[in-house]
Amino acid sequence: MARTELHSKKPLSKAWIIAGLVFAFFLIISSSLLILYPFASKERTDYFIGEHPILYKGEQVGNAVVENNTVYVPLSFMKQYVDDSIAFDEKSNSIIITTKDKVIQMPSESLTYYVNEKPVKLQLTPITDQQGELYISLDPILAYYPIQYDLLDATKAIWIEQDGDERQVGTIHAPKAHEEKLRLRSEAHLQSPYYDQASNGETVFVEKEEQEFYYIRKENGVAGYIHKEFVQKEEKRTVSIVHEQKEATLPIINGPIQLTWEAVYSKNPDISQLPAMPGVNVVSPTWFELSGEDGSIKNLGSLDYVNWAKKRGYQVWALFSNAFDPELTHTTFKDYETRQKMIRQLLHYSQMYQLDGINIDIENVNIEDGPLITQFVREGTPYFHEAGLIVSMDINFISNSGNWSAFYEREKLAEIVDYLMVMAYDEHWGSSPVAGSVASLPWVEENLQKLLEVVPNEKLILGVPLYTRIWEEKANGEVSSKAWSMKKVKEWLKTNNVKSVYDETTGQNYAEHYSEGDQATYKIWLEDEVSLQKRAELANKYDLAGVASWSRFFADDTAWTALNLDQKQVTKK
Secondary structure, X not given: OOOOOOOOOOOOOHHHHHHHHHHHHHHHHHHHHHHHOOOOOOOEOOOOOOOOEEEEXXXXXXXXXXXXXXXXXXXXXXHHHHOOOOEEEOOOOEEEEEOOOOEEEEEOOOOXXXXXXXXXXXXXXXXXXXXXXXXXXXXXXXXXXXXXXXXOOOOOOEEEEEOOOEEEEEEEOXXXXXXXXXXXXXXXXXOOOEEEEXXXXXXXXXXXXXXXXXXXXXXXXXXXXXXXXXXEEEEEEEOXXXXXXXXXXXXXXXXXXXXXXXXXXXXXXXXXXXXXXXXXXXXXXXXXXXXXXXXXXXXXXXXXXXXXXXXXXXXXXEEEEOOOOHHHHHHHHOXXXXXXXXXXXXXXXXXXXXXXXXXXXXXXXXXXXXXXXXXXXXXHHHHHHHOOOEEEEEEOOOOOOHHHHXXXXXXXXXXXXXXXXXXXXXXXXXXXOOOOOOOOHHHHHHHHHHHOOOOOHHHEEEEEEOOEEEEEEEOOOOEEEEEEOHHHHHHHHHHOOOOOEEEOOOOEEEEEEEEOOOOEEEXXXXXXXXXXXXXHHHHHHOOOOEEEEEOHHHOOHHXXXXXXXXXXXXXXX
16 A cells, blocks of 8 residues: 655745736836837938939929039929029020019020120030930029028038028037937837937027927938927028119109000001090000011001100000911910010110000910910010010900910919000900990909909009990891991981980990891990990099000090099099
């Protein structure tokens, strides 16, 4: 029989149990911290991409080229961020820059560029072509743009700033902080990769904040997130770049403008037969018209007419038109050389006829050629101003009417010229299948309000019609019209013993007559003292620069008094 021995176990002490529990608790907490709170990332990554990155408005926007310490930036950068009007002319292989008083032509791969056609010599070409992309040197264009740049030695970045840019200066204040906490992180937390290292006492620039972090930029151009507690904000600095531009000395007009166009198609009017026009202070004869693909301009100017106008106190703003030919317009306006030829001719004519201004009347243009028209006006205005000429341009109301409206870049044009004249007609064209007013007052006001959203009122002149259309409606539904003068309409009313009545819907007097002999109904919405005064009141109501009437030939003596913008004669509503 086996012997069985029984042994008793000694129980664990309470101290061991407590120690074990503490150790287990420590392991759980440590594991949780490792899982939930990882240490700061030690991964470093590049902030900039490529050599000579362009730093602009807190972002890298492409790369520059540096040759012989000359910095070149892409033309596309200048066009997108600095000046959308800077242009490249293919025929002359030149970059064209315009300011209020200068036109700068920079030919590619040349040591000479031109300011208002005067040559300027350089040591290095201002334009370079890099793999099919054009680059422009920053140094020669600093005189024309409110920008400045720094070439940063540490990173080779090009830091470009504009007039008015603000910098919030800050100082790194962290004498005891671990270096990992002074790293500029790609995101607003320590676990993200970092771009660069800051140091205690370093000057930085605070650009934004996110939660408990600032986004700061070092003087080498590199930026990233750092905890707010390590950055002490200082003063703000504002970039100030002042360029002096020569102010044009232009003829002075006392009071609102009251212009009338003188339609000259083949020869000038007999000045001995021209009537007095009380209130008128500007006349605009249609003298100059584009005539050839080489940019040649037909001239119908008359010194006798100018002398007649000056004796009566009128300024003369001669009109230049594109002959309303879209193909000829495309051919001549697309190249810098032909645009300059047209400008030189107009300058020559302005001296020959002692003009006070140029009125640009460009109509019927392909929509895609609209920027070419803007460029012509942009290039011509500095020269016209230098010659002491007021620059005005005719436009239509905003509409989808293709070649007759959509091509106008009204907002840009308003920044360039002295005045825009809106041809507030024709609501119903001569070939309209439906009879109606040339320009009813509600239609004019509604479209005027839309236009004033993009054109300042002090630069806008309201164009008004002095003609009316007599509409003939036949029994078979055929509709036709003819443009008549104010005098001829009044004679027709008298001859046919027809009385006009006021039409509330158009704000005009209206007349209608049925002719047994013609088997037709005639309809007229009159331009008379009533309608013209209402148009003058619109110009006053919206504080416009004045009125312009088309054309002097259609007016009678009552037109000038009705259009007078003298505040004593026209009540402002």
